Amino acid sequence: MTRGGPGPEGGRGGREGALHDELESWLSLRTDELIAGGLDPREARRRALIELGGAEQVKESVRDVRRGRLLEQTLRDVRYAVRGMVRSPGFTAAAVLALSLGIGASVAIFSVVRAVLLRPLPYREPDRLAVLLHRGSNPTSPANFLDWRRESRAFAGMGAAEYWVPNLTGAGESESVRALRVTAGLLPMLGVSPQLGRLFVSGEDEPGRDRVVILGDGLWRRRFGADRGVVGRTISLDGEKYEVVGVMPRDFDFPVFWAKGRELWAPLAFGARASSRTGFSLRVFGRLAPNATLAAARAEIASITAGLERRYPGTNRDVTVISLPEAVVGDIRPALLVLSGAVGLLLLIGCANVAHMLLARGAARRREVALRSALGATRSRIVRQLLTESLVLSVSSGVAGVLLASAAVRGLAALAPAFLPRVEGVSVDPVVLAFGVALALATGAVFGLLPALDASRPDVAVALRQGERGSSSSVGRMRGVLVASEFALAIVLLVGAALLARSFLGLRRIDPGFRAEGVLTLTVSVAGTAQAEPSRRGGFYERLLESARSAPGVRTAGMINHLPIAGDIWGLPYDIEGRPAAAPADSPFATYRVVLPGYFAAMGIPLRSGRDVRSSDRSGAPGVVIVNESLARRDWPGESALGKRISFDSEDGRPLWRTVVGVAPDVVRSSWTEKPEPEAYLPYLQERNYLERPGSHFQYMTLVVRTEGDPAAAAASLRGVIAAQDPAATVSEVQTMSHVVADATADTRFYLILFAFFAAAAAALAGIGVFGVVSYAVSRRTREFGIRLALGAGRRDLVAMVVGESMRVALAGSAAGVAAALALTGLMRGLLYGVGARDPATIAGVALVLAAVALVASWLPARRASRVDPRTALQAE
Amino acid sequence: MKTPPGPSPPPPSPLLQGTLDLLILRALSTGEMHGLGIARRISQITRGAFDVKPGSLFPALYRMEERGWLASSWGESENRRRAKFYALTRAGKRQLRTETAEWGRVALAIRAALETP
Numbered sequence: 002m003t004r005g006g007p008g009p010e011g012g013r014g015g016r017e018g019a020l021h022d023e024l025e026s027w028l029s030l031r032t033d034e035l036i037a038g039g040l041d042p043r044e045a046r047r048r049a050l051i052e053l054g055g056a057e058q059v060k061e062s063v064r065d066v067r068r069g070r071l072l073e074q075t076l077r078d079v080r081y082a083v084r085g086m087v088r089s090p091g092f093t094a095a096a097v098l099a100l101s102l103g104i105g106a107s108v109a110i111f112s113v114v115r116a117v118l119l120r121p122l123p124y125r126e127p128d129r130l131a132v133l134l135h136r137g138s139n140p141t142s143p144a145n146f147l148d149w150r151r152e153s154r155a156f157a158g159m160g161a162a163e164y165w166v167p168n169l170t171g172a173g174e175s176e177s178v179r180a181l182r183v184t185a186g187l188l189p190m191l192g193v194s195p196q197l198g199r200l201f202v203s204g205e206d207e208p209g210r211d212r213v214v215i216l217g218d219g220l221w222r223r224r225f226g227a228d229r230g231v232v233g234r235t236i237s238l239d240g241e242k243y244e245v246v247g248v249m250p251r252d253f254d255f256p257v258f259w260a261k262g263r264e265l266w267a268p269l270a271f272g273a274r275a276s277s278r279t280g281f282s283l284r285v286f287g288r289l290a291p292n293a294t295l296a297a298a299r300a301e302i303a304s305i306t307a308g309l310e311r312r313y314p315g316t317n318r319d320v321t322v323i324s325l326p327e328a329v330v331g332d333i334r335p336a337l338l339v340l341s342g343a344v345g346l347l348l349l350i351g352c353a354n355v356a357h358m359l360l361a362r363g364a365a366r367r368r369e370v371a372l373r374s375a376l377g378a379t380r381s382r383i384v385r386q387l388l389t390e391s392l393v394l395s396v397s398s399g400v401a402g403v404l405l406a407s408a409a410v411r412g413l414a415a416l417a418p419a420f421l422p423r424v425e426g427v428s429v430d431p432v433v434l435a436f437g438v439a440l441a442l443a444t445g446a447v448f449g450l451l452p453a454l455d456a457s458r459p460d461v462a463v464a465l466r467q468g469e470r471g472s473s474s475s476v477g478r479m480r481g482v483l484v485a486s487e488f489a490l491a492i493v494l495l496v497g498a499a500l501l502a503r504s505f506l507g508l509r510r511i512d513p514g515f516r517a518e519g520v521l522t523l524t525v526s527v528a529g530t531a532q533a534e535p536s537r538r539g540g541f542y543e544r545l546l547e548s549a550r551s552a553p554g555v556r557t558a559g560m561i562n563h564l565p566i567a568g569d570i571w572g573l574p575y576d577i578e579g580r581p582a583a584a585p586a587d588s589p590f591a592t593y594r595v596v597l598p599g600y601f602a603a604m605g606i607p608l609r610s611g612r613d614v615r616s617s618d619r620s621g622a623p624g625v626v627i628v629n630e631s632l633a634r635r636d637w638p639g640e641s642a643l644g645k646r647i648s649f650d651s652e653d654g655r656p657l658w659r660t661v662v663g664v665a666p667d668v669v670r671s672s673w674t675e676k677p678e679p680e681a682y683l684p685y686l687q688e689r690n691y692l693e694r695p696g697s698h699f700q701y702m703t704l705v706v707r708t709e710g711d712p713a714a715a716a717a718s719l720r721g722v723i724a725a726q727d728p729a730a731t732v733s734e735v736q737t738m739s740h741v742v743a744d745a746t747a748d749t750r751f752y753l754i755l756f757a758f759f760a761a762a763a764a765a766l767a768g769i770g771v772f773g774v775v776s777y778a779v780s781r782r783t784r785e786f787g788i789r790l791a792l793g794a795g796r797r798d799l800v801a802m803v804v805g806e807s808m809r810v811a812l813a814g815s816a817a818g819v820a821a822a823l824a825l826t827g828l829m830r831g832l833l834y835g836v837g838a839r840d841p842a843t844i845a846g847v848a849l850v851l852a853a854v855a856l857v858a859s860w861l862p863a864r865r866a867s868r869v870d871p872r873t874a875l876q877a878e
Numbered sequence: 879m880k881t882p883p884g885p886s887p888p889p890p891s892p893l894l895q896g897t898l899d900l901l902i903l904r905a906l907s908t909g910e911m912h913g914l915g916i917a918r919r920i921s922q923i924t925r926g927a928f929d930v931k932p933g934s935l936f937p938a939l940y941r942m943e944e945r946g947w948l949a950s951s952w953g954e955s956e957n958r959r960r961a962k963f964y965a966l967t968r969a970g971k972r973q974l975r976t977e978t979a980e981w982g983r984v985a986l987a988i989r990a991a992l993e994t995p
Binding site: 019020022023024026027029030031033034052053058059062063065066067 | 912913914931932933934936937940941944955957959960961962
């Protein structure tokens with residue numbers, strides 16, 4: 002097909018066009034023939050057309066022939082490719098491993114990212130839902146909520162929700178249920194229908210009509226055996242009767258942040274609380290009115306709260322409106338984006354690795370290709386065959402990658418700590434999967450094609466003579482660039498991993514202020530039992546504490562209302578004796594802790610000065626309080642806090658003073674890294690809220706025991722001790738403090754594990770890359786080494802030369818990587834603790850490690866260069 | 879419909895499977911020609927026994943080109959029409975020799991079989 006002429010090939014429609022032209026040409030030739038035979042032109046044309054027997058039919062038969070050929074050839078190419086892969090298992094394994102690792106890891110991470118960040122929340126128009134938060138991320142008061150709802154026009158609906166942990170009794174053993182009290186309009190506002198029964202209707206959040214309840218799917222299955230007749234039945238919560246009116250669907254989860262895993266919803270009736278501006282317990286949600294924007298809603302809420310703040314100073318400061326999706330994933334987004342970036346880098350490294358392996362192989366096979374070309378194979382035929390080989394490689398990697406990804410997604414879902422929202426039920430995302438496989442195929446196609454085109458260039462004679470040495474320098478340069486890029490990418494990943502590792506070590510060095518080892522905690526609730534009576538509560542917990550102390554294996558025990566880190570954080574304003582009472586907004590705040598004697602000893606918190614609370618610190622005796630160092634420092638800088646008096650509440654207008662009898666060290670409060678805040682510990686037996694108030698949130702305490710041996714082993718005997726006091730009391734949140742501490746650093750550990758894995762894979766791939774390129778270069782240059790040796794070069798010189806050449810590539814890549822790391826690690830700032838994002842020591846260390854990898858990876862094959870026997874080398878080829 | 883007057887030629891025999899390739903190779907052994915020329919040439923060398931229709935000719939030509947027996951190029955016919963010309967490649971010439979030898983053996987064998995009483 003080399004003869005010139007204005008052929009239509011490659012013109013309109015390529016081969017199909019050529020076939021059409023050929024049939025046209027046949028028609029005119031035949032018509033000419035028939036005219037010459039004496040027919041008139043029209044009749045001749047007609048006869049010729051009939052003979053052709055329908056041009057389309059002819060074309061179809063030709064196409065059939067081609068398709069059959071193509072299929073047959075492709076099958077043969079695939080068989081040939083598979084045989085080739087099996088013949089060089091090292092190459093195949095390295096390439097498939099590199100690519101499938103990249104595909105598997107990135108498909109898994111991107112699947113999680115899509116599930117967490119991009120999948121819409123399971124509500125109607127979730128983008129139109131918003132959260133109103135008070136003082137940053139805190140709840141607000143009932144009066145505020147009612148005012149906002151009344152005055153707002155930008156929100157079509159507004160609802161509030163409040164924590165509730167009632168005791169569910171009857172039908173099996175009693176159980177603390179994670180529940181939520183909600184205003185009647187909240188669930189309908191979400192636009193989710195119940196799977197059974199109905200949602201709350203307007204008016205059911207009035208006192209007296211609020212004894213109705215909606216079950217979550219999990220609770221319905223666990224406690225009611227998925228009985229469809231449950232609607233209309235009565236259940237007992239905290240000793241009160243509630244009628245079940247509905248069951249929510251299986252995938253329903255609300256709220257999706259701050260209090261996940263709620264299984265029961267009951268109406269929120271404010272009653273007398275409706276006018277309270279000081280009890281901050283409500284989360285407020287709203288749905289934007291049809292033509293309102295979030296910005297308009299923000300502006301409106303800002304003006305409403307400004308008006309309320311003027312009327313009730315200190316009650317409406319700093320109210321923010323954020324969209325619900327933002328509230329759900331806002332904190333986690335930067336971390337996930339950094340992970341996506343990291344895994345993307347890994348995928349790129351994998352692709353680069355396969356790419357230069359294919360290039361190296363393509364070059365090595367130049368002679369084979371030239372031979373086939375001389376034997377009459379067309380260029381397109383050879384290119385197609387080489388391309389098939391690389392595609393078989395990428396398809397195998399794709400398949401391995403998919404398997405890896407589905408395993409990794411399961412692993413991630415299991416490994417992902419509670420902080421990762423919406424990770425339940427995440428699976429391999431088909432879109433992401435398609436993308437990963439497409440990328441693998443593209444890598445195979447592009448980098449399979451380059452050497453194929455290069456190898457099949459027409460100058461067969463040159464290629465045959467030169468053999469492998471003849472590979473073009475452009476491909477050689479490209480391999481250098483690819484290896485350098487691998488190093489650059491690996492540096493970025495390793496720096497990220499090293500920074501996270503240093504952060505994690507830093508976190509582990511933080512002194513939480515208590516000794517977590519050997520401590521077991523159990524939350525004991527009396528809500529709904531006879532022990533909840535105000536006259537009996539104090540006695541119950543005192544007796545429980547006494548018997549816990551004498552339980553086997555228990556060294557010491559105490560109780561607190563809210564554990565550090567794992568427990569709730571309640572704040573309380575107070576006045577200081579001798580100082581003028583401040584306006585409510587400006588009065589000092591302390592975290593409100595309520596303890597029974599022995600808590601500090603059991604937690605391993607050595608008091609700085611003074612004493613622990615005693616059982617004699619009870620109602621009627623002089624009020625006492627223990628404060629932490631932050632509070633003491635803030636209120637009495639430079640003096641001893643002991644003997645000073647503060648007041649949290651008043652009676653008949655007179656403050657009830659409490660004398661500071663002890664100063665405790667600062668203890669980690671809620672999140673592991675936040676700075677300490679003032680805290681006050683009040684004796685349980687002197688705290689009327691806990692002794693008398695209704696509401697299940699005042700009716701539980703957490704038992705803290707320090708044990709002799711394994712704390713988890715003491716759980717069973719302690720449950721027995723509690724049941725012996727009152728079998729109706731419920732036990733929940735049984736956990737060791739070590740577990741609580743591990744949870745608190747779980748997010749950093751999670752990122753560290755992933756990054757470490759990516760970075761190790763990246764370093765390994767970069768090493769393999771250098772090893773492969775250097776080995777190939779060494780084998781290609783055997784003859785050259787022979788000459789050099791013959792001319793008197795030392796063997797060490799040869800090794801040094803080879804290693805030096807590859808180190809230049811690796812160092813160029815590393816330099817680029819360091820620059821990239823400096824530019825990119827700033828994105829990780831939010832994940833780091835106690836180390837700068839551009840920590841020079843870390844970056845230098847990583848660069849050194851990778852340089853060592855490059856050194857070893859090039860030295861190993863370089864040694865072979867020095868073992869060349871000059872005579873053999875010169876005779877070869 | 880009326881039958882045309884005069885004696886009609888004997889109907890061409892259906893081509894044996896595999897024979898067409900051999901005939902095309904043979905037709906081209908004297909030099910390159912276009913599709914219609916090949917059909918004419920086959921008709922001529924088989925003394926009119928085989929009339930190759932385009933429906934079987936072109937698929938065969940494409941198949942043989944794919945196998946590397948034929949090479950094609952565009953050129954101009956004797957009466958200055960553009961046409962695609964086919965020529966034997968080296969592989970095609972080898973194939974012609976192989977198939978001719980094969981055919982000779984088969985033909986001998988069949989004749990022997992038919993003549994055995």
